[in-house]
Amino acid sequence: MRKRRVPDLYRAPFPLYSIKVDPSTGLVITAGGGGASKTGIKNAVHFLDFHLVGENQYSTSLLHSHDTDTRATMNMAVANGVIAAGQDGTCCLLSYKRCRKTPDARDDEQQTSTRRRAGKGEKAEKDGTAGPGDVSNTVDETDQITVIGLTEVQSDLNPQDPLQKVVRFSPDMSLLLTGGTDGHIRVWEFPSLKKKFDFRAHEGEIEDLDISPGNKHLVTVGRDFSCSVWSGNQLAMGLKWNETMPHLDEKSYRYLACRFGKVEDQKDALRLYTVQIPHKRERKPLSCYLTKWDGKSFLPMLTSPCGTEVVSSLAVSDSGTFLGLGTVTGSVAIYIAFSLQKLYYVRESHGIVVTDLAFLPGSLKGRNIKGNNETTMLSVAVDSRCQLHAIPNRSKFGIIILQNKFLNYRPLTIDCWCIPQDISQSGWCCSSVALWSWR
Secondary structure: OOOOOOOOEEEEOEEEEEEEEEEEOEEEEEEOOOOOOOOOOOOOEEEEEEEEEOOOOEEEEEEEEEOOOOOOEEEEEEEEEEEEEEEEEEEEEEEEEEEEEEHHHHHHHHHHHHHHHOOHHHHHHHHHHOOOOOOOOOOOOEEEEEEEEEEEEEEEOOOOOOOOEEEEEEOOOEEEEEEEEEEEEEEOOOOOOHHHHHEEOOOOOOOEEEHHHOOOOOOEEEOOOOOEEOOOEEEEEEEOOHHHOOOOOOOEEEEEEEEEEEEEEEEEEEEEEEEEEEOOOOOOOOOOOOEEEEEOOOOOEEEEOOOOOOOEEEEEEEOOOOOEEEOOOOOOOEEOOOOOOOEEEOOOOOOOOEEEEEEEEOOOEEEEOOOOOOOOEEEEOOOOHHHOOEEEEOEEEEEEEEOOOOOOOEEEEEEEEEEEEEOOOOOOOEEEEEEOOOO
């Protein structure tokens, strides 16, 4: 059957490496570029206006392109009108603001003068209609983005090829954290940028990091097969995802990514999600794995295979209900965080490696942007495309009465989603995942 692709939401004139959504401004921010090579491919940060058109269709428009000279932005964090952009071995801080541009007083005077000089326009104005030569007195308001470079800090000191690989703001915006190819974690107080910690966390490159709410624990992932939990700059413990899977050799897999996530309807609960990928390519491809951990005790709760395509990116929805995965072959998947079961999958949706994913928040500036969808996720890739992936709202199958001496006819509801197999080949299927929950 002919392979289908998800329609492109936006296409940039350069490879895309990062995407973030700012709910306070309603902006989708993408970044990338061709780097320092003289190929004519520019380096820039794009600010996109995102709209829901109709019930389930979306449109984007480019509001502003911020040129980053010879440095491509490979990773970034966004919070409260500030972008922390990883460019080579530095972290560049930018502030941005969205505002309405309106004509000034001189423009209004010129418009009024022009209207008065139009003889037929005067008569038409009395009649309440616009005649030939008349200039409308409607104020033209357009959105514009102002970007200001704040400062930059050296975030990687690799003497051969310095490269920042990950950056995060702490949830309370009091800390800025970076990791790079020199294996060091660097933590700055924000916004003063006074360095708080600088310590070697891994032998070799840092792949990913995340920090828990309250800044209690920092989790780091390195290419040295380890995933570590830190309290400040002190090692608290190392995670062992394969302890419950003794048939897997310890050095056959390495950690790729880590993310903390909330637990829906459980205010005090916290989860940590990690991705493990094969360390070497085999003739027969090995499966990648997703692991869910208790975010406070760091005990493994569930590990599940997630396909033989090598995972390249991980995202967690704001509610903690969904996980997003992108692969090096361009495929995109959405999983249920509770069960680690695949809910959505598009094979090779992008033409090449998926570099970043971002779930949309429930609303942007108070506007519902999910439409009739349970969740919506954006993906970007080296193929310069930005795509949108949506899960339709779950359906209620009504109330089921169960007679049991313990339940005593208590009502139970079932939340169901239809699960696509490979929608790029066979569309949506009729099978479903049922999440049983008391109401």
